[in-house]
Amino acid sequence: MALTGLEIYKHLPKENCKECGVPTCLAFAMKVAAGQAGLDDCPRLSDQARAQLGEASAPPQRLVKIGADPNAIQVGQETALFRHDDKFHHPTAVALRISDAEDEPALRQRCQAFRKLQFLRVGVTIHPDMIALADESGSPDKMQAAAEVIYNELGVPMVLMSDKIEALSAAAMGPLNGSRPVLYCTGQAGADELADLAQRTSSPVCVAGELQAAADTVEALAAKGVRDVLISRGAAPAREALAFATQSRRAALNKKFRPLGCPILAVACGEDKTAAALDACAHVAKYAAVLVCDAWPPHLLVPILTTRQNVYSDPQKPVQVEAKLYDVGETSADSPLLVTTNFSLSYYSVESEVEASRIPCRILAVDTEGTSVLTAWAADKFNPETIAAALKAAGVEEKVAHRQLVIPGHVAVIAASLAEECGWKVLVGPKEASGIGPYLKNDYKMA
Amino acid sequence: MSSLPDVKEKWTGKVNTVVIGATPEEGGTRTSTVTIGGAETLPFLSFEGAVGRRPAIAAEVWDSGGEAWPEVLRQAYGEALSSPGEWAKKAVEFGVDLICLRLMGAHPDSGDRSPQQCAQTVKEVLAAVGVPLIIWGCGVDEKDNQILPAASAAAKGENCLMGTAREKNYRTIVAVCLADKHKLIAESPLDINIAKQVNILCSDAGFPVGDIVIFPTTGALGYGIEYVYSIQERGRLAALRGDKLLGQPVICDVGFEAWRAKEAKAPPFEGVTDETRPYWGVMWEAATALVLLQAGAELVVMRHPDAIQYVRKAVDRFMPADEEKS
Numbered sequence: 001m002a003l004t005g006l007e008i009y010k011h012l013p014k015e016n017c018k019e020c021g022v023p024t025c026l027a028f029a030m031k032v033a034a035g036q037a038g039l040d041d042c043p044r045l046s047d048q049a050r051a052q053l054g055e056a057s058a059p060p061q062r063l064v065k066i067g068a069d070p071n072a073i074q075v076g077q078e079t080a081l082f083r084h085d086d087k088f089h090h091p092t093a094v095a096l097r098i099s100d101a102e103d104e105p106a107l108r109q110r111c112q113a114f115r116k117l118q119f120l121r122v123g124v125t126i127h128p129d130m131i132a133l134a135d136e137s138g139s140p141d142k143m144q145a146a147a148e149v150i151y152n153e154l155g156v157p158m159v160l161m162s163d164k165i166e167a168l169s170a171a172a173m174g175p176l177n178g179s180r181p182v183l184y185c186t187g188q189a190g191a192d193e194l195a196d197l198a199q200r201t202s203s204p205v206c207v208a209g210e211l212q213a214a215a216d217t218v219e220a221l222a223a224k225g226v227r228d229v230l231i232s233r234g235a236a237p238a239r240e241a242l243a244f245a246t247q248s249r250r251a252a253l254n255k256k257f258r259p260l261g262c263p264i265l266a267v268a269c270g271e272d273k274t275a276a277a278l279d280a281c282a283h284v285a286k287y288a289a290v291l292v293c294d295a296w297p298p299h300l301l302v303p304i305l306t307t308r309q310n311v312y313s314d315p316q317k318p319v320q321v322e323a324k325l326y327d328v329g330e331t332s333a334d335s336p337l338l339v340t341t342n343f344s345l346s347y348y349s350v351e352s353e354v355e356a357s358r359i360p361c362r363i364l365a366v367d368t369e370g371t372s373v374l375t376a377w378a379a380d381k382f383n384p385e386t387i388a389a390a391l392k393a394a395g396v397e398e399k400v401a402h403r404q405l406v407i408p409g410h411v412a413v414i415a416a417s418l419a420e421e422c423g424w425k426v427l428v429g430p431k432e433a434s435g436i437g438p439y440l441k442n443d444y445k446m447a
Numbered sequence: 448m449s450s451l452p453d454v455k456e457k458w459t460g461k462v463n464t465v466v467i468g469a470t471p472e473e474g475g476t477r478t479s480t481v482t483i484g485g486a487e488t489l490p491f492l493s494f495e496g497a498v499g500r501r502p503a504i505a506a507e508v509w510d511s512g513g514e515a516w517p518e519v520l521r522q523a524y525g526e527a528l529s530s531p532g533e534w535a536k537k538a539v540e541f542g543v544d545l546i547c548l549r550l551m552g553a554h555p556d557s558g559d560r561s562p563q564q565c566a567q568t569v570k571e572v573l574a575a576v577g578v579p580l581i582i583w584g585c586g587v588d589e590k591d592n593q594i595l596p597a598a599s600a601a602a603k604g605e606n607c608l609m610g611t612a613r614e615k616n617y618r619t620i621v622a623v624c625l626a627d628k629h630k631l632i633a634e635s636p637l638d639i640n641i642a643k644q645v646n647i648l649c650s651d652a653g654f655p656v657g658d659i660v661i662f663p664t665t666g667a668l669g670y671g672i673e674y675v676y677s678i679q680e681r682g683r684l685a686a687l688r689g690d691k692l693l694g695q696p697v698i699c700d701v702g703f704e705a706w707r708a709k710e711a712k713a714p715p716f717e718g719v720t721d722e723t724r725p726y727w728g729v730m731w732e733a734a735t736a737l738v739l740l741q742a743g744a745e746l747v748v749m750r751h752p753d754a755i756q757y758v759r760k761a762v763d764r765f766m767p768a769d770e771e772k773s
Contacts, residue, residue, distance in 0.1 A: 082677070082680050082681075082684070083673070083676075083677055083680075084677040084680060084681055116717070116718060119716050121669065122669075211451055212450075212451055215448070215449065215451060216448045219448055220448075237764060238761070238764040238765050239491055239493065239764060239765050239766065239767065239768075242491055242492070242765065243493070246454075246489075246492060247451075247454050247494065250454035251451065251452050255452035255454060257449070257451070257452045259449055260451075274733075274757055275757065275760060275761065275764070277730070277734075278730075278733055278734060278737045278757060278758075278761050279737075279761070281734045281737045281738055282737050282740075282741050282761075282765075285676070285741045285742075286741055297723060297726075298714075298716060298718055298719065298723070299714070299719075299723050299726045299727045299730050300730060302710065302714075302716070302727075303668060303730050303731060303734035304734075306668050306669045306710075306734075307668060307734065307738055309669070310668065310669065310672050310673040310676075310738075311673060311738075313673055315673070315677055345670060345671060352709070352715060372671075432707070434709070
């Protein structure tokens with residue numbers, strides 16, 4: 001049975017030491033009760049209390065740390081099936097697959113390519129997180145050598161995939177010693193072998209199979225003290241992988257069924273790389289904590305990373321930029337002034353079009369609590385008063401020599417009253433950000 | 448070893464089925480009809496209940512203005528873009544279940560075509576293809592109220608899906624859909640309460656809720672899809688929990704939104720080559736569809752033939768292997 005926050009609180013040191021990262025012991029207890037923190041985060045908990053609280057207070061889905069600091073990634077400890085109930089906490093770790101059968105120059109080329117896979121979207125750089133090294137050579141020596149090349153080049157957390165315990169062991173014990181790769185045995189392996197492997201390498205393991213088989217193995221591993229475990233349906237068809245992900249997450253969160261309270265590793269590989277990349281997007285939406293894929297070409301990878309960026313955003317908190325005056329390019333006192341909201345999508349849409357136009361501009365992001373132009377206008381947060389106040393607050397008058405501003409075409413109706421409110425000349429810009437370039441080049445005129 | 452807990456939900460509601468199109472026996476001239484909806488569980492979860500009909504794909508066709516579409520799309524359709532009939536024919540060759548005829552040219556700012564012209568285009572498309580039709584207005588209330596009656600009359604008896612009815616503008620379209628026996632798209636701006644409200648309004652005006660398809664507004668991948676995703680999931684959960692006013696199948700305007708994204712038209716990243724540039728739009732469109740299908744989408748309106756193919760194959764991978772073919 002799950003414990004309440006107060007029941008947990010009784011057993012805590014009540015020193016409010018903050019070492020767990022939470023201001024008070026009570027707040028920490030509440031987080032533990034909500035499944036958002038584990039007792040292990042409390043460094044001062046007595047052994048007696050730990051034993052008493054024990055399993056009952058563990059989050060329904062375990063948090064698993066992959067890799068070594070400072071590049072370590074944490075996955076799992078999700079608390080909801082739907083993001084409108086609670087945000088998804090730990091974004092899917094995306095692993096790109098490399099075959100250990102490639103020769104060393106090819107491996108180094110892969111690493112070089114991996115480093116370039118950085119994409120700036122709405123002010124955030126999105127990128128793959130891990131390398132999944134697949135044993136296709138059949139040789140533990142080759143696996144070990146490939147792991148060494150990649151880890152030394154990139155230092156990112158890794159997934160090691162092989163149907164042979166020896167290959168996993170060779171790679172994890174040698175060059176990757178201490179780096180906590182995920183050891184994913186894709187073949188038949190008993191719980192004893194896996195437990196031994198996990199303990200010798202101090203690494204998380206991934207258990208593959210159907211639900212019951214996965215649960216049995218997880219339980220057997222737990223009995224041997226191995227708890228950092230991921231579960232996978234392997235390379236099963238998409239419909240089965242979705243059923244597996246949904247059922248295991250429901251079992252863990254709704255039924256507190258410990259043997260399936262593990263983060264999910266999804267595999268989206270296959271002959272048809274485009275189809276696999278599309279399946280990967282679905283996996284990101286439906287519960288993959290780690291995704292192994294072949295989406296090396298940017299046009300396959302960026303949709304997956306963008307799906308993650310979107311699905312894992314906090315639904316309670318609109319993504320916003322600081323409400324202030326931004327300079328884009330080498331602005332002068334005569335540069336055009338564009339007004340938009342501080343909803344990050346609105347702001348960055350405008351910013352990127354201005355950048356592309358190569359015409360330096362100032363952008364005033366008005367505080368609309370992170371809502372878009374039309375939504376903010378409808379909610380009366382983007383109106384002549386708020387815009388005029390933002391102009392003043394940002395001290396725009398001192399920075400520009402002219403007295404004219406451009407508003408989004410969608411709010412053309414406020415042009416006259418805004419002009420009256422702030423005394424500036426108000427120009428109506430295009431409705432869509434994509435029209436900003438042509439507008440600046442062809443239509444914008446200085447009074 | 449512990450036995451697995453039963454994680455099946457006991458849903459009390461289901462998604463309505465809606466048939467679009469009418470064959471000669473049914474009073475129309477279509478060579479096929481499309482049935483959507485019927486799910487008694489969340490998308491593709493066949494372990495739990497009936498997943499319903501496979502999601503259908505419609506190709507978007509404009510009455511005019513297609514020449515201004517992004518270059519990758521222009522290459523796919525070629526000269527057919529200047530003739531709605533030819534365009535629709537080509538789309539059917541690409542393997543879609545329906546045509547979504549969007550009367551963009553009626554928009555006062557982009558052609559201001561007359562009701563008669565719109566009716567003519569509807570007839571042209573009906574004559575060109577045998578698949579069922581979605582007819583979508585230009586989005587301007589006053590103009591829609593002029594063109595939709597004419598378009599509806601031109602397709603009388605064809606059992607089209609007509610759109611859209613909105614909170615502030617639904618009476619005219621409800622009346623013509625009732626008179627000419629069409630199905631109806633009810634539009635709401637990413638708001639579950641307004642989605643319900645529009646259904647109530649249409650129902651109060653005499654339109655059967657069982658003949659409605661919901662359009663909860665679509666956003667592209669990277670451009671607000673998370674809002675759409677959660678609205679669709681909330682709506683679907685409400686439907687499965689028995690809310691009959693949200694039990695309608697959902698239509699998503701995927702192509703229109705995805706091809707507005709700059710990642711689709713002109714990806715702003717280093718390393719994009721002339722060779723790979725065309726694939727970005729295809730992927731952006733297909734990925735947008737895939738994500739929305741996971742949140743419950745019965746009908747996706749799309750553009751690029753390759754994206755259409757990829758989504759069709761993806762649906763095959765997610766639907767139960769032994770699904771009934773409709």
